[in-house]
Amino acid sequence: MSERIAELEAENALLKQRVIGLSKAEKVLRETEARYALAMQGANEGLWDWDPVSKELYLSARLLRTIGMGKDTFKTTSNEWLSWVHEEDREHYQQVLCHHLKGETEYFRCEYRVQNSSGGYVWVLAHGMALRNDQNIAYRMVGSIGDITEQKEYQDKLLHQATYDHLTGLPNRALALDRLSVAISRSRRNKTSVGLLFVDLDNFKKINDTLGHEVGDLHLKEISNRLGYCFREEDTIARLGGDEFLVILPDLDSPKQVEEVCERILATAMQPVTINGYEFSTSASIGVTIYPDDGYEPSGLLRNADAAMYQAKAQGKDTFCFFTPEMDQETVRKFTMESYLRQALSKDQLSLHYQSIVSASSGDVVGAEALLRWHCPEYGQVPPDQFIPLAEESGLIVTIGDWVLETACLQAAEWMATACVPFKIAVNVSYPQFRDGHIVSTVEKVLKKSGLPAQCLELELTERLLMEDERGCAEALKKLSAMGVQLSIDDFGTGFSALNYLQRFPVNTLKIDRSFVAELDCSKESPALISAIIQMAHALGIEVVGEGVETRQQVNFLTLQTCDYLQGYHFARPVPADQFQLQFSESCYLGAYI
Ligand SMILES: Nc1nc2c(ncn2[C@@H]2O[C@@H]3COP(=O)(O)O[C@H]4[C@@H](O)[C@H](n5cnc6c(=O)[nH]c(N)nc65)O[C@@H]4COP(=O)(O)O[C@H]3[C@H]2O)c(=O)[nH]1
Secondary structure, three states: OHHHHHHHHHHHHHHHHHHHHHHHHHHHHHHHHHHHHHHHHHOOOEEEEEOOOOOEEEEOHHHHHHOOOOOOOEEEEHHHHHHHEOHHHHHHHHHHHHHHHOOOOOOEEEEEEEEOOOOOEEEEEEEEEEEEOOOOOEEEEEEEEEEOHHHHHHHHHHHHHHHEOOOOOOEOHHHHHHHHHHHHHHHHHHOOEEEEEEEEEEOHHHHHHHHOHHHHHHHHHHHHHHHHHHOOOOOEEEEEEOOEEEEEEEEEOOHHHHHHHHHHHHHHHHOOEEEOOEEEOOEEEEEEEEEOOOOOOHHHHHHHHHHHHHHHHHOOOOEEEEOOOOOOHHHHHHHHHHHHHHHHOOOOOEEEEEEEEEEOOOOOEEEEEEEEEEEEOOOEEEOHHHHHHHHHHHOHHHHHHHHHHHHHHHHHHHHHHHHOOOOEEEEEOOHHHHHHHHHHHHHHHHHHHHOOOHHHEEEEEOHHHHHOHHHOHHHHHHHHHHHOOEEEEEEEOOOOOOOOHHHHOOOOEEEEOHHHHHOOOOOOHHHHHHHHHHHHHHHOOOEEEEOOOOOHHHHHHHHHOOOOEEOOOOOOOOEEHHHHHHHHHHHHHHOOOO
């Protein structure tokens, strides 16, 4: 009996100790919670307290105010709370919660939208942490919620600015490529195709040039709006820049669907647009490529579509063209190169090299030919023979040519001022620069800006340009000549046999093509031909430059034939401006080349 009493007393003491322990723990918990609640009040956050077993959820008054429920503290269930979570965020919310309950994350952190009493949604950021028993099972979870709607809206705005085109409101290139990647992944799973269309408006530049950029912009906006009606909801139309658009058609079953879309785009682009009382219409050229038939990578597909678009242009515009593997690789390269060339000037990839022209009698450097160089990051150093024809075809030569003229004249004026000797700078010009007398006004401006005397500028023309007089170059050449600008004929002898243009145009110099000079040693005709050219030119009061002079024998022959000037690797290769300056000053101070 006494043993039993002692046992009971011991148990009683133990129980008392546990009660004391528990009430101490409860006190600590209450204090902790009070501190937490205080901290949260200060942090302007609402509190929640959840029992994962019974699903009871306690929401603090501040939390309810945060999400706009307009109620005081109240109890609910986690199921009801879930019904307030935006349906697009529900799965994510449940996943994050589940990971935390399983102990896979240290803290619970989730951004989601929750509905308020007026039916709208607020973005909230919820933090929380589960309390766990000895078996690591969560028996309670507490946390806070803060309203991040404003922050989210700001983020969305920034994201929108970074991914949408500001003029048309369409997705931009970055977003388009992202969507293309998503479409490709989905098609891979669904075993379907993706159509990629590169759309370029034909003759849009004309609208910009004749009616101004404002009208051009309005036109683009209108066309973008209209194009929007040509597609399904899941399709994407993006603006790549300028008048170029990209269309992504995901989940296609047959290429026939693409053809229908192309027809719709062509018809839409044709519809007349009226802006500021002007009515005009454009057309479009479309290049089409298909995933997976033509490629797997977004960047490769984009290149295909671009090349196919150029093919459509080459076929007369206002049409669409499917990419084919047989499509000439050179054509692809050419068209891709043109798109890079478009940016070459603004990206500072162009420069001028200068090649000495020496007097055949004294050997002094009397001038230089400015030769354009393009360093393209994608293709490396591109030879002028490759990119100049491209620039001419695309009309880019006009802007580039203006830059060449200005740079060369400013440079020549500087050298002349430093060396105090006469100097002539020769600049190549192409036919498109003559359109509408453009070259005359450019030369006037450039001479004024640089202070270079007109006589010190020589424009190198091709025979073709003079032969095609009907294009209206004659007038411009006469004006240039009247200003004092020198005119020379480049690559003389290679083009046309009719020489009557030499009398009709105010030509000052002939440059004998380097192929004749190269053949001097091995062909019987070449010496006779060169000799005849020099005599004929002199009879007409025209000076002669021998081009491509590489050997001492060539120098001797040309000098004997009274050729006036010599140019070629024998004297100097084309070099950057600073190196040419050294050659020039050496020639001025140390003596002649010959
Ligand atoms: N084998 C050999 N070649 C020599 C020798 N001496 C000079 N050359 C090369 O012959 C070309 C002379 O220029 P071009 O006949 O006007 O022929 C030029 C010109 O028609 C065109 N070009 C260059 N710059 C411009 C430019 O600013 N505007 C225009 N429209 N065309 C340009 O590109 C063409 C090629 O220019 P480049 O490649 O720089 O080639 C240059 C030059 O490097 C030599 O001794 N041997």
